[in-house]
Amino acid sequence: MTIDWIHFTPWASLLGGLLLALAAGLxxxxxxxxxxxxxxxAGPINALLARTGLRAEAHRLAFVGGLLLAPWLWQVVQPLPPVTVDVGAPALVLAGLLVGVGARMGNGCTSGHGVCGLSRFSLRxxxxxxxxxxxxxxxxxxxxxxV
Structure with missing residues (x-):
C-alpha cells in the first residue's frame, strides 16, 4: 500500500472529524x-406533510442549514475540489432517493451506524x-x- 502524500490532509481531516464530533455532541x-x-x-418533511408547522423543527432546520452552508464557508479558507458528475440529473435524483430509502429502512446511514452507533455499542x-x-x-x- 502506498500513501498519496501530495493529497494526504491529516490536519484538515482531523479538524473535520473534530467539528463533526462537536456538532454530534451538541x-x-x-x-x-x-x-x-x-x-x-425527515422531521421537517413529516411536519410539512402533516401540516403541523415547522416551529418544533427549528433545530433540525438549523442543523440542515449548517450542512448546506458549510461548503461555502470552507471556500473562504480553501477552494473546493472540482466536481465531475458523469450521469444526468434523473440518475442523480434516483440515486439520492435510493440512498434515502435505504437509510430509513436501515434506521440510519452508514456513517451514523459506523460512528455514532458503534461508539454506543449498539447491536443494531x-x-x-x-x-x-x-x-x-x-x-x-x-x-x-x-465480471
Whole structure:
C-alpha cells in the first residue's frame, strides 16, 4: 500500500472529524438524540406533510442549514475540489432517493451506524455495519474477479 502524500490532509481531516464530533455532541446533549441525518431531514418533511408547522423543527432546520452552508464557508479558507458528475440529473435524483430509502429502512446511514452507533455499542449498528461492509466486500470482489 502506498500513501498519496501530495493529497494526504491529516490536519484538515482531523479538524473535520473534530467539528463533526462537536456538532454530534451538541445535538446529543442539547436535544437528547443522535444526530442522524435521515431522521433530522425527515422531521421537517413529516411536519410539512402533516401540516403541523415547522416551529418544533427549528433545530433540525438549523442543523440542515449548517450542512448546506458549510461548503461555502470552507471556500473562504480553501477552494473546493472540482466536481465531475458523469450521469444526468434523473440518475442523480434516483440515486439520492435510493440512498434515502435505504437509510430509513436501515434506521440510519452508514456513517451514523459506523460512528455514532458503534461508539454506543449498539447491536443494531453492529449488524448494519457488518451488512453494508459485507455487501461492499462482495461487490468489489465480484467486480474485480468475476465480471
Amino acid at each position: 445535538y446529543l446533549f442539547g436535544h437528547g438524540r443522535i444526530a442522524g441525518i435521515a431522521g433530522i431531514v 449498528s453492529l449488524v448494519n455495519v457488518a451488512a453494508f461492509m459485507g455487501a461492499g466486500f462482495v461487490t468489489v470482489f465480484a467486480l474485480r474477479h468475476v
